[in-house]
Amino acid sequence: xxxxxxxxxxxxxxxxxxPPSGFKVVVREITHDKIAMVAFSIIVLIxxxxxxxxxxxxxxxxxxxxxxxxxxxxxxxxxxxGTDDGGRDILQELIVGGRNSILIGISVTLVCExxxxxxxxxxxYYGGVVDAIIMRVVxxxxxxxxxxxxxxxxxxxxxxxxxxxxxxxxxxxxxxTARYYRSFVLSQRGRDYVxxxxxxxxxxxxxxxxxxxxxxxxxxxxxxxxTVAGNIGVETSLSFLGYGLPPSTPSLGTLIGFANxxxxxxxxxxxxxxxxxxxxxxxxxxxxVGRALxxxxxxxxxxx
Amino acid sequence: xxxxxxxxxxxxxxxxxxxxLLVFVLAKMMPGDPFTGMINPNSDPKTIARLKQEMGLNxxxxxxxxxWLGNLMHGDLGQSYIQKVPxxxxxxxxxxxxxxxxxxxxxxxxxIAIPMGISAGRxxxxxxxxxxxxxxxxxxxxxxxxxxxxxxxLFGFTLGWFPISGSVSDTATGFxxxxxSRIYHLILPAILSAIIGTTATVQYLRxxxxxxxxxxxxxxxxxxxxxxxxxxxxxxxxNSLLPIAAFLGNTITGLLSGSxxxxxxxxxxxxxxxxxxxIGQRDYSTLTAxxxxxxILTLVGNLLSDIIMSIIxxxxxxx
Numbered sequence: 001x002x003x004x005x006x007x008x009x010x011x012x013x014x015x016x017x018x019p020p021s022g023f024k025v026v027v028r029e030i031t032h033d034k035i036a037m038v039a040f041s042i043i044v045l046i047x048x049x050x051x052x053x054x055x056x057x058x059x060x061x062x063x064x065x066x067x068x069x070x071x072x073x074x075x076x077x078x079x080x081x082g083t084d085d086g087g088r089d090i091l092q093e094l095i096v097g098g099r100n101s102i103l104i105g106i107s108v109t110l111v112c113e114x115x116x117x118x119x120x121x122x123x124x125y126y127g128g129v130v131d132a133i134i135m136r137v138v139x140x141x142x143x144x145x146x147x148x149x150x151x152x153x154x155x156x157x158x159x160x161x162x163x164x165x166x167x168x169x170x171x172x173x174x175x176x177t178a179r180y181y182r183s184f185v186l187s188q189r190g191r192d193y194v195x196x197x198x199x200x201x202x203x204x205x206x207x208x209x210x211x212x213x214x215x216x217x218x219x220x221x222x223x224x225x226x227t228v229a230g231n232i233g234v235e236t237s238l239s240f241l242g243y244g245l246p247p248s249t250p251s252l253g254t255l256i257g258f259a260n261x262x263x264x265x266x267x268x269x270x271x272x273x274x275x276x277x278x279x280x281x282x283x284x285x286x287x288x289v290g291r292a293l294x295x296x297x298x299x300x301x302x303x304x
Numbered sequence: 305x306x307x308x309x310x311x312x313x314x315x316x317x318x319x320x321x322x323x324x325l326l327v328f329v330l331a332k333m334m335p336g337d338p339f340t341g342m343i344n345p346n347s348d349p350k351t352i353a354r355l356k357q358e359m360g361l362n363x364x365x366x367x368x369x370x371x372w373l374g375n376l377m378h379g380d381l382g383q384s385y386i387q388k389v390p391x392x393x394x395x396x397x398x399x400x401x402x403x404x405x406x407x408x409x410x411x412x413x414x415x416i417a418i419p420m421g422i423s424a425g426r427x428x429x430x431x432x433x434x435x436x437x438x439x440x441x442x443x444x445x446x447x448x449x450x451x452x453x454x455x456x457x458l459f460g461f462t463l464g465w466f467p468i469s470g471s472v473s474d475t476a477t478g479f480x481x482x483x484x485s486r487i488y489h490l491i492l493p494a495i496l497s498a499i500i501g502t503t504a505t506v507q508y509l510r511x512x513x514x515x516x517x518x519x520x521x522x523x524x525x526x527x528x529x530x531x532x533x534x535x536x537x538x539x540x541x542x543n544s545l546l547p548i549a550a551f552l553g554n555t556i557t558g559l560l561s562g563s564x565x566x567x568x569x570x571x572x573x574x575x576x577x578x579x580x581x582x583i584g585q586r587d588y589s590t591l592t593a594x595x596x597x598x599x600i601l602t603l604v605g606n607l608l609s610d611i612i613m614s615i616i617x618x619x620x621x622x623x
Contacts, residue, residue, distance in 0.1 A: 140319060143557075143606055145598035147564055149330070151583055152591055156333045233447040240449050241568060241580060259453045260568065262468060266461050276450055287445035 029296030036292035039285035050098035082270040097250035105232035111170040116177025124185025138175045146172045151243040225290040308614040334588040381593040402574035406559040412498035421509025452569040455496040466492035469571035512544030553609025
């Protein structure tokens with residue numbers, strides 16, 4: 001009996017050392033990709049600028065209306081990027097808005113990943129009726145018109161705020177993640193290590209979370225990165241239309257929304273152009289890193 | 305094959321019912337009722353209360369739901385609270401505009417994506433492939449609305465090549481004058497949404513060609529002495545184009561969900577713009593109808609995809 005236990009421990013040990021080695025391959029591939037490193041540095045820079053920058057700003061001052069200072073151009077009266085219709089400093093709004101948009105993107109992704117991962121593991125692992133029922137629900141949510149429903153809910157839900165928005169977007173977002181993981185778990189279900197673990201008496205929960213989950217860590221990292229980019233896109237699109245973050249909370253989308261007015265497009269580019277460029281940088285670099293990770297993940301699979 | 309189609313349509317019925325129930329609940333969450341649009345300062349509160357009773361607004365929710373569903377079956381979408389006209393007529397004009405924009409986008413998407421996919425797949429890892437991959441990465445990464453705004457700013461405002469808003473010019477006269485004015489207004493939004501929509505088609509086509517190239521039947525054809533050009537056009541390309549055909553339904557669905565953003569940026573009077581205008585005016589009866597319509601169209605798009613797929617790929621048919 002004692003011997004049994006020790007051998008099991010050994011197996012666990014080798015298993016535990018597997019994911020880091022896979023992760024190492026990914027890191028190695030990434031650091032060899034020069035453009036990916038540039039993209040990664042841009043992300044770090046933007047994160048520093050927005051998150052550390054907003055620590056130095058007083059949230060109330062950023063959104064305080066001061067009509068007398070409305071529509072200053074670039075560099076006028078000490079406002080490097082000018083001011084908007086309410087006399088608010090664009091640079092400050094950009095910093096706080098960028099932070100808010102990234103934060104919403106990350107929060108939605110966290111919710112979607114956790115829910116999607118659990119649902120994907122359970123449906124993929126058990127299959128059968130559980131799978132059939134949950135997947136019908138997923139199918140149904142995916143055919144719902146997401147944007148119109150979110151927009152209507154933002155106007156009807158009482159006490160609507162940023163947290164509500166996170167839940168609203170997540171309500172639709174988890175389905176894609178669940179599908180993604182389910183397909184992978186399905187392919188793992190019949191693998192030897194799963195069967196071996198089952199035969200040796202591991203509980204279903206243990207097989208799912210201790211055996212299968214570590215094997216999909218690199219997939220999780222890739223999906224998190226790409227999903228964050230996607231969710232920042234969803235939030236900024238909604239805010240651009242005027243139904244994302246509430247008006248009191250700056251967002252890149254709200255700033256870009258100034259371009260809805262033709263006068264602003266032609267004569268006041270400072271209102272919307274900086275936010276547009278920042279969002280472009282964020283989307284392009286996060287997606288590039290995500291793609292590089294994906295390629296690296298494929299390389300890891302090639303090695304196996 | 306008909307079995308698959310029939311089964312697929314049967315699946316749609318419960319989906320439609322749940323969708324309608326959901327929309328009904330959403331509608332009940334919104335403030336206002338069918339009388340909000342008819343009330344004027346001279347209306348007598350007692351009369352309104354009596355009318356509400358007669359209309360059955362005090363009935364149990366499920367009775368109201370059944371009645372609402374019955375009206376829908378007869379094509380009665382209700383009365384707009386704000387515009388005070390039937391919702392159906394309000395939506396119809398806009399739906400026609402959205403239809404033309406979507407049609408043009410679909411045609412342009414394929415016109416752009418198919419040559420690109422072929423070129424990338426044929427010259428795998430060559431410079432064509434690499435530049436197309438870069439293009440693909442950019443169209444995938446950029447949020448659509450940012451792309452539209454930059455396009456509008458550059459081609460509409462700065463260069464002045466295209467009109468910046470609307471669907472037809474006021475000064476256009478005669479059938480052809482109006483026709484060309486409409487096309488002229490469509491070009492820029494259609495091209496931009498086509499470019500941003502090419503990603504999936506290019507990628508599917510490229511992967512299809514790359515995968516099919518190494519299939520046994522291709523090797524057989526080659527060893528039989530079939531010329532390269534014929535092998536490519538007749539064997540590889542035909543098989544790789546099949547998934548693209550099935551993707552049509554999804555493309556339509558994508559265009560519908562994107563219609564709100566493109567129509568907002570270009571102030572194009574379609575369904576998406578109508579939705580945003582209605583929410584701005586809190587015109588809840590129109591909103592309800594539009595959400596239902598968006599949902600039904602998405603369902604139909606998916607149905608179309610599945611049916612095309614079952615026609616071209618016998619393997620997924622129900623036995």
